Amino acid sequence: MSFIEQIQADFDAYAAQAEKDSFYDIRANAYAHFQKNGIPTLKHEEWKYTNLRKIAEGNFAPSCLSTLDAKSLLDLGLLNKIKSNKIVFVNGCYREDLTEWIETDASLVMANIASARKTHQEVFMQHFGKYAQTEKEGLNALNTALLSDGAFIYVPEGKSLTYPILLTNISDATTEAVLQQPRNLIVLEKNSSATIIENYLSVGNQASFTNVVNEIFVDENGNLEHYKVQRAKGETYHNNYTQVYQNGHTNINQVTLTLDGLWVRNNLHFYMNGLNCNSLLYGLYITDGNSFVDNHSRVDHAKPNGFSDEKYKGILMDKSTAVFNGKIMVHADAQKTNAYQRNQNILLSNDATVNTKPQLEIFADDVKCTHGATIGQLDEEPMFYLRSRGISETEAKKLLLNAFADDIAVKIKIPELVQILEEEIARKL
Amino acid sequence: MLTINDLKASIEGKSILNGINLSIKPGEVHAIMGPNGAGKSTLSSVLAGRADYEVTGGKVDFMGKDLLELSPEDRAREGLFLAFQYPVEIPGVSSTNFLKTAINEKRKYHGLEPMEATDFLKFMRSKMEEMEMDKSLTSRSLNEGFSGGEKKRNEVFQMAMLEPKLCIMDETDSGLDIDALRLVSAGVNKLRDGERSFLVITHYQRLLDYIVPDFVHVLYKGRIVKSGDASLAKELEVKGYDWIKQEVEAAV
Ligand SMILES: Nc1ncnc2c1ncn2[C@@H]1O[C@H](COP(=O)(O)OP(=O)(O)OP(=O)(O)O)[C@@H](O)[C@H]1O
Ligand SMILES: [Mg+2]
Numbered sequence: 001m002s003f004i005e006q007i008q009a010d011f012d013a014y015a016a017q018a019e020k021d022s023f024y025d026i027r028a029n030a031y032a033h034f035q036k037n038g039i040p041t042l043k044h045e046e047w048k049y050t051n052l053r054k055i056a057e058g059n060f061a062p063s064c065l066s067t068l069d070a071k072s073l074l075d076l077g078l079l080n081k082i083k084s085n086k087i088v089f090v091n092g093c094y095r096e097d098l099t100e101w102i103e104t105d106a107s108l109v110m111a112n113i114a115s116a117r118k119t120h121q122e123v124f125m126q127h128f129g130k131y132a133q134t135e136k137e138g139l140n141a142l143n144t145a146l147l148s149d150g151a152f153i154y155v156p157e158g159k160s161l162t163y164p165i166l167l168t169n170i171s172d173a174t175t176e177a178v179l180q181q182p183r184n185l186i187v188l189e190k191n192s193s194a195t196i197i198e199n200y201l202s203v204g205n206q207a208s209f210t211n212v213v214n215e216i217f218v219d220e221n222g223n224l225e226h227y228k229v230q231r232a233k234g235e236t237y238h239n240n241y242t243q244v245y246q247n248g249h250t251n252i253n254q255v256t257l258t259l260d261g262l263w264v265r266n267n268l269h270f271y272m273n274g275l276n277c278n279s280l281l282y283g284l285y286i287t288d289g290n291s292f293v294d295n296h297s298r299v300d301h302a303k304p305n306g307f308s309d310e311k312y313k314g315i316l317m318d319k320s321t322a323v324f325n326g327k328i329m330v331h332a333d334a335q336k337t338n339a340y341q342r343n344q345n346i347l348l349s350n351d352a353t354v355n356t357k358p359q360l361e362i363f364a365d366d367v368k369c370t371h372g373a374t375i376g377q378l379d380e381e382p383m384f385y386l387r388s389r390g391i392s393e394t395e396a397k398k399l400l401l402n403a404f405a406d407d408i409a410v411k412i413k414i415p416e417l418v419q420i421l422e423e424e425i426a427r428k429l
Numbered sequence: 430m431l432t433i434n435d436l437k438a439s440i441e442g443k444s445i446l447n448g449i450n451l452s453i454k455p456g457e458v459h460a461i462m463g464p465n466g467a468g469k470s471t472l473s474s475v476l477a478g479r480a481d482y483e484v485t486g487g488k489v490d491f492m493g494k495d496l497l498e499l500s501p502e503d504r505a506r507e508g509l510f511l512a513f514q515y516p517v518e519i520p521g522v523s524s525t526n527f528l529k530t531a532i533n534e535k536r537k538y539h540g541l542e543p544m545e546a547t548d549f550l551k552f553m554r555s556k557m558e559e560m561e562m563d564k565s566l567t568s569r570s571l572n573e574g575f576s577g578g579e580k581k582r583n584e585v586f587q588m589a590m591l592e593p594k595l596c597i598m599d600e601t602d603s604g605l606d607i608d609a610l611r612l613v614s615a616g617v618n619k620l621r622d623g624e625r626s627f628l629v630i631t632h633y634q635r636l637l638d639y640i641v642p643d644f645v646h647v648l649y650k651g652r653i654v655k656s657g658d659a660s661l662a663k664e665l666e667v668k669g670y671d672w673i674k675q676e677v678e679a680a681v
Pocket of ligand 2: 469470514
């Protein structure tokens, strides 16, 4: 069965047994969109450098039959040691046995969406499918139609999470190629705050395709710290669509660390729907081997007095490729916008490639926007200086790359994450 | 300690060093003077192992080892230190972490265990006191935003930390105010222990009032054209280089 036939069969099976409620309607509608657009090809403007052929031709299938000892795997990692609320999915399937909830306030919610859409139906349906567009985005449509499961995180008005939420997805492709489509919905009501870490891991020698959609809604005066840590090794394909919808006076700090994965595409979209929104988008990608990492972002300044700061940095080795495409859209209404964007890359090999494309579209007149991109090598002068003090080439590189990564690292408020970053730099050199 | 034999080097096909001969024994202080562009920094760079220069002839022996065969880091680990004429700024690399790495890499090379963090900090603090270094400098990124004089003082501080056998100082006095010059010279004199040798490149006799050299050499057009004792520097201060240039031209 081809991937497309597999998808068709999966949707038929779902439709046959689904209750025909509004949840179903959204998904059936998304499926119609998927049928119309399919998986994007290189002809699609937003996918020009990003080849999905391997995915379209793969034989990925969903499966909850993993026998992975996820607990032991997670216990080995540094992230699990953070005092945090934990929710785990393996191949997209909820692992209730690994959930840890340490908050005491019973009004805070962290659940899997399969159950939350019933237990918190009203909030769930108020937001589900409202932010992630399916009409023109084939992979969003696919996720919406055939989502595996995912996390529902709900922080009611005036509440705050005391501890971060660690949301882990593991793809287990030990016995066969797997498809998982995590779908997360995060709702922060007025005056609330939360820290959420999305954590992606993998095991197994077969291929896996992870197609994630995150919908994040932050109401007025809300504060969100959102981290994404991508470390799925092996033949992993990872498409991550994150739509953030923020109302006035909200602060969002988003850091994406892409540290492993054969093929990664991140689509990060902020929509600032109120006055005085503060949106910070930072990222670091370290690529090696034949890996491909694409960060597409879009920031919509729709209302006045918004501030956005975006900085993505890349360290590329071997024959790896990175794409950066950042669009800042300043709507006619959005006077007094301050928007900054930078993409900086260090190539440690002659065979590595970067395609970077900053885009500004400004329809208001009283705005301050800057953008810039650089691609270079490690400077020889600092390198020689360090070596002339007895520091080996490798150690000198490590020092300089950590220094390069430092302006992203300082945006991370969780020390364990910074440590992971440093270890990853050291490991790859 | 160091024996340079007919050393020739060029950059981008242009010959800069045209046969340098120089021998430095343990504990000696040698000064090199000479007009701008004579090749003084080139000599120090070639000795430190900068890859831009091509060595086209000659030999350098550093305590029984073929110096030119060693990587820059191994030269440093063997005990060679170059205080740069223009130290680079390295934002994001903390001075402390840099020094700890440098010391521990050297220790590893010599088969020693890394220094404990607390021992290292104690050692650094004592050296800071000895060199009268301001604490605020070492808590910053390496040389980042340092003034010209602060960078030079930091070079001498690093020298004190790394305890080299041969210190090459490339115009460490340039850009120092009078007090800083005195501090740097005092620092260098503290490091003079009868074993450690110095190769001091300078344009000014003033430095040599503080750090009194055993020998003074004049480098001109890539050659050492005159050598003498400390009095040669005083003579140059008065007479300039023209008479030497004329002597050289006459000899050709
Ligand atoms: N990268 C380079 N490319 C071309 N020429 C160079 C390069 N580096 C040095 N030179 C030349 O080599 C010569 C010697 O330079 P060097 O820096 O060694 O002089 P110096 O004696 O240290 O002078 P100063 O007293 O001004 O510091 C100069 O003519 C200089 O222009
Ligand atoms: Mg010079």
